[in-house]
Amino acid sequence: MERLSLEMIRIEIQKAGDDKQLRRIRDQLHEEFEGRLLLSNSIEWNRELNQVHDLLIGKAVGLAQVNVRRDGGGEPPLPFAFVLFGSGGRGEQTLWSDQDNGLIYANPDNSVVEEQARNYFQLLAEAVSELLMHLGYPPCTGGVICTNEKWRKPLNGYRSMLYEWMQDPHWEHIRYLLILADMRIVYGEKSLVTQLLEEFYDYVLKHPIMLEYMLHNTLHHKISLGLFGQLIKERYGEDAGGVDIKYGAYIPIVSGIRLLAAQAGVMASSTEERILGLMRVGFVEEEIAHDWLEALSIALKLRSLTPFQLEEGHYTTRGKLSADGLTKERISELKLCLRIGNDLQKYVKKSVHKEIEKG
Template sequence: MDRLALERFQEEAFRVRSLQKLRALRDQVNEEFGRHLLFGEALEWNREVNAYHDALIRRVIALSEERLKEEQGKGAPLPYAFLLFGSGGRGEQTLWSDQDNGLIYADPSSVDERLEAERYFAELAARITEGLETVGYPPCHGQVLCTNEQWRKPLQDYRRMVNEWMQEPDWEHVRYLLITVDACAVYGDETLGRALVEEIYRYTAACPAMLEYMLCNTLHHKVSLGVFGQLIKERYGEDAGGVDVKYGAYIPIVNGIRLLAVEAGIRRSSTEERIKALIAGGHVSEEIGQDWLGALKLALKLRSMTPYQIEEGRYVTRGKLTADQLTKERVTELKHCLRIGADLQKYVKKSIHKEIDKRLGDR
């Protein structure tokens, strides 16, 4: 989609007063983006898709706010931010990504203000989630949602929660920490989201052993490449013969780069920006960094080519390329991406262990 068309869409989305019309607009723009996938530069295409998602989400939030104000006669009792996690936080949503979000608000100054904020933001979160579903975003299966009290609370409570996770770094807690590192405010007071993420960077810098726990989670998903260089394909079910691009290619790259960014203290959320910052800061050579960018481009493109369907009005996908899609050219691209991903995982493991030894040795 060209820049003028994207700007026109964003302007039209801002004017829409109904969720149903916003959904119709999304369907129209989804088709337009889908037609341009194979003809555009993957990173630029991805940036435009995510600018489009951000515009849709902001409009759903604004409409939810407006209608709640009409009913209750008052707006938000405290400054707040609507956070995107996962691919949304990284600015890497596909055309059919689901909801991964949270809501963070300023610390109340009294018990009454806390109760009022809890009531208001619980209702707002319900409206937003319902609105996003109407526009086609299914809720996160893992319940990383603003309607879940775990992901809707004041800053001080979020800080307390992430510190508890870091002090008891079991598998699930570290998984939540890595989810939170990707947080990005799409609406509202951005300083609240930054303060939350900063808590993790601060603790990790002071306690380098945390990197080892993060490394274990980071390397959990292996690339879909066998020891002899063959693709690891789905063996059973309706995806038999296909390849899991999301968890076999994209996620290993994203996870590895995220941990290198945490290690280096790079406060960026997108994988592309993290790689560029690693290069610019001298944390990785230009050659290796460019290889990572190339692999990211392929992973984003291939992930966006996976089939999707609409179920109960929501866009959904299993994140797998089908056997029919694995043409000779596609297999060559995929293997190249996976080889770089495998090398990246080895690099991350070596880098993290070296950094831990260095920090502990300096004490």
Template structure:
């Protein structure tokens, strides 16, 4: 999408007064971005898509705030931030990503203030979630969402939760920890989100053994390529003959880069920015880092080509390329992406084990 068109859509989005009109705008923009994918520079296309997601989410939040103000005369009793996790936190949402979010607010100074804050932010979270569903974002299946009290609390409680995960690093706790490492504040007081991330980086810097627990989770999803270079395809069901590009290509790449960023103390949440910072900081050679950028570019492109459908008014996808989509060109791109992904996972394992031994 050219700059003028994107700016016009953002301008309209910032002024829309109803969720129904916001949904109409989103549908129009999705259609336009979908047409551009095969002809665009992928990383730039991805940045623009996510800038527009951010604009949509912010508008839903503003409308929810205004609604509470008009109906109840209530404004936020404390500074707060709306957080994005997952691909939203990394700035890598597809056109049909779901909701992975949370809400964090400043620590109350009294019991009464805590009660008021809990009540207000619970109602705000419910309205934001409903608004996002109305404009097509399905809720997270894993319940990483602001209506879940686990992901809606004051900063001190969030930090306490993160420290409990790190002190008892079982599989589920480390999974949540890695989800949190991708967090990004899309609205409100960004310092609250940064303070939360600092807990993870500070603890890991002091205790490098934590990286070993993170490594096991990071390498859980294997790249979808066999020992002889063949694609590992879906064997059964309606996806038979296709390839899972989300969990077989994209997730192994972003997981590996995330762990290297944590190891290096790099605070960026975007995978692209993490790779660039790893190169700039001398943590990896330019040649290897550019290979990783190539793999990320291919993974983002192929993931965004996966078919989607609209169910109950929400955009959904299984994140898989169909057998019919596996043309010679797509297979060549996919194999290149997967080969680099396999080398990346080997690099991550070696790098983390070296750091653990040194620590």
């Protein structure tokens, strides 16, 4: 198959007139990117794949507005931003990621506009989510999705939620806070997102005790490496003998880097950009940063090699690398990734405690 350039992909997606055409494009690109994985630098591969996800999702938001208008819902009464959270927010979606998204709209200036906005953006959110499901993106099982009113609000509603979480930092609120820290716009008015993120970073810099609260959540998932350097494998079920790449390698690495970025005031969305930002501001030595990039590269590649399945038309995965997939070479790569991840978690813990001692 001829390798498609990003510009060719962009043109094909923009030409699509409905969800059926978009789904055919996504299925074709799924096969193409799956074939490219082992022949590419995994960070570059991931970056290009996520540009494609952004194009597909952005087009879905545009088509959803057309559908709402066609069904009598009118035009957006206020500027809005369609945002991604989780791996989408970090620009690290796999070929089979689900819907982790939200919608922020400008503050209404009167009760009439407020009612119009509430009704319109509910219709739009439902239309977007339905289109994305047709494209193979299953809804987030944790409810972090624009059809949930919690994640579809005016800017002031998001701000109130943000400060509630920061001023009452129990476990669940910190979990939400860390979700919001990965927020990234894929369609609409960027300033709505920038303002929220700036307030989050500013608050953390002025209240370093927040780092201690975030540390507990950040270290919740442990690296899948035993005391004597052995892989911690799944013991039961259909994944027995395999390794949980998502929660045993990838999530601990990206969570640790996210916390360091918040500590240093590096306002970037992807883990790669955060590492480069930490290095650029002198927060971390170049050699250590390159180790982190290597661990990220391995985690992204192995996560994308985990088996996937189509369930009711949705691309899904359990995030486990099967026992059959644990070749000698991959075990060696994975152990290197996990050793660096282990050191990273220690680095994060030490860095946060040092910051809190400073005051």
